Amino acid sequence: MSQAADERRMEADVVVVGAGLAGLTATRTLKDAGYTVRLLEARERVGGRLKGFDLGDGKAVDLGGEYFGDKSTAIAATAASVGVRGFRTYDEGRRITVLDGRRYEYTGLFPWRVGPATLADFGQAVLRIERLARSVPPEAPWRAPNARWLDSQTFWSWCRRNTVTPAARAFLTMVMEAGYCASPADLSLLHVLYYANASGGFRYLVEVSGGIQRYRFEGGAHSIPDRLAARLPEELRTGAAVRRVEQRADSVLVSGTGYEVRARYAVIALPVTLAGRLVYEPALPGTRDQFTQRMPAGAAIKCLAVYDEPFWRADGLSGQVTSNRGPFRVAFDTSPSDGSPGVLSAFVTGSAARALARLTPSERRAAVLTGLAEAFGPQAARPRAFVEQNWLDAEFTRGCYHGFAPPGLYTAYGQALRTPIGLIHWAGTESGVHQMGSMGGAVDSGRRAAREIIARDSGESVRQLAAADPVRRG
Numbered sequence: 001m002s003q004a005a006d007e008r009r010m011e012a013d014v015v016v017v018g019a020g021l022a023g024l025t026a027t028r029t030l031k032d033a034g035y036t037v038r039l040l041e042a043r044e045r046v047g048g049r050l051k052g053f054d055l056g057d058g059k060a061v062d063l064g065g066e067y068f069g070d071k072s073t074a075i076a077a078t079a080a081s082v083g084v085r086g087f088r089t090y091d092e093g094r095r096i097t098v099l100d101g102r103r104y105e106y107t108g109l110f111p112w113r114v115g116p117a118t119l120a121d122f123g124q125a126v127l128r129i130e131r132l133a134r135s136v137p138p139e140a141p142w143r144a145p146n147a148r149w150l151d152s153q154t155f156w157s158w159c160r161r162n163t164v165t166p167a168a169r170a171f172l173t174m175v176m177e178a179g180y181c182a183s184p185a186d187l188s189l190l191h192v193l194y195y196a197n198a199s200g201g202f203r204y205l206v207e208v209s210g211g212i213q214r215y216r217f218e219g220g221a222h223s224i225p226d227r228l229a230a231r232l233p234e235e236l237r238t239g240a241a242v243r244r245v246e247q248r249a250d251s252v253l254v255s256g257t258g259y260e261v262r263a264r265y266a267v268i269a270l271p272v273t274l275a276g277r278l279v280y281e282p283a284l285p286g287t288r289d290q291f292t293q294r295m296p297a298g299a300a301i302k303c304l305a306v307y308d309e310p311f312w313r314a315d316g317l318s319g320q321v322t323s324n325r326g327p328f329r330v331a332f333d334t335s336p337s338d339g340s341p342g343v344l345s346a347f348v349t350g351s352a353a354r355a356l357a358r359l360t361p362s363e364r365r366a367a368v369l370t371g372l373a374e375a376f377g378p379q380a381a382r383p384r385a386f387v388e389q390n391w392l393d394a395e396f397t398r399g400c401y402h403g404f405a406p407p408g409l410y411t412a413y414g415q416a417l418r419t420p421i422g423l424i425h426w427a428g429t430e431s432g433v434h435q436m437g438s439m440g441g442a443v444d445s446g447r448r449a450a451r452e453i454i455a456r457d458s459g460e461s462v463r464q465l466a467a468a469d470p471v472r473r474g
């Protein structure tokens, strides 16, 4: 066969669809175990929801996933294995919150000047969420005590019953929109608790130095998939959007325009919504399809404003802003580790993303810069560069940071999240256990899917393989 024909008709033990962290991890794990693998990626780049913006001088910042904390052991181990180092997120000075148009500066987790009643109300709500979250097992949220009750309500209906002050509700709304990229009324309470517990706790999820935003990666998080891919030159094929997955008696045929791969197993490492858009032959069982019909992606547009220097630091400000009504819900100082140039990242999420997605890019830029200027003064309105990544528009992502569950999903169809169907196994951060939804969840899911396949061939159990793994979380 000619080389061109070789490229059109490929064979492997396993075909992996999607070269985000999950697909790359599955490929690497299977290759290390002696499997031949083909990894098919629709884009011309790897990394999916991890993407860099080049600042020049060998520096880059993140337009996608970025932060990790002390409990993020899976992504930290993967980064270390390819020589990517972490550094502390800038977290000195006062924070800003803009609540219903009023600007407050504060230190600590909460702006106490909004008043003691609000502070007490918010504090008791966080304690209750924390306690409830601990009752939801990340490996099977549908098995939580009271799972049906937790899954029958939205986070908003819970808030209405468990808080009394409008400002505490506004803060919780801000947290949901910034962290889950959805409105409280979209989210199953069970999902909120599941994500919080899988991440390391609710308070941990919202804290910076004491939480999951504690570190960033030198050169940007996207350098992790770039380096993983560099070690898989034989396996990876980019520009190969998969459209069809056909299961035969003892093989699976995965194809797109102009090529096909025959393999013994397939790993689909896509966001849940996109996994549901592939054509399966024979059609998947109804329970899996009902599941993929019900897990939408969150809404987020990440904007970066680049300045000659991080001028806010000289004013004693951390660069962190939260806002309940403005064009973005949260902003961070996302400058490189040496503080040059100064970079602010604004996360246009949830209801803000839905509203701003309807604007033109130049209208969005104007809106975000106005919001930054309200927080940091007129200098913030004059960046030397501005870039946005609209993840809603991205054909091979379609929203982020991750898929979320509306009420009823996990208790009705949760089992379909990870259960293999014939020769097809499922990966992607949404199916991770450790830090589901984050980079760690993607790594965790890729390793689990690979182990499922190795276990089928070796007769060992997935649990045995996981226990024998020297870097279980890595």
Ligand SMILES: Cc1cc2nc3c(=O)[nH]c(=O)nc-3n(C[C@H](O)[C@H](O)[C@H](O)COP(=O)(O)OP(=O)(O)OC[C@H]3O[C@@H](n4cnc5c(N)ncnc54)[C@H](O)[C@@H]3O)c2cc1C
Pocket (backbone or CB within 6 Å): 017, 018, 019, 020, 021, 022, 023, 040, 041, 042, 043, 045, 046, 047, 048, 049, 050, 063, 064, 065, 066, 067, 068, 240, 241, 242, 243, 269, 270, 271, 274, 300, 302, 391, 396, 397, 400, 401, 402, 427, 428, 429, 430, 437, 438, 439, 440, 441, 442
């Ligand atoms: C703005 C933003 C901020 C975030 N912040 C953080 C953070 O601070 N910390 C954190 O830990 N996580 C964060 N995340 C989440 C994190 O980036 C993701 O959880 C993780 O990268 C998901 O990896 P994945 O491999 O599961 O999916 P993806 O990265 O989505 O990978 C799927 C891959 O499949 C490809 N693909 C899609 N369709 C097809 C097809 N038909 N055929 C072939 N290939 C296809 C895609 O191009 C992509 O490369 C953030 C995400 C975003 C977008």
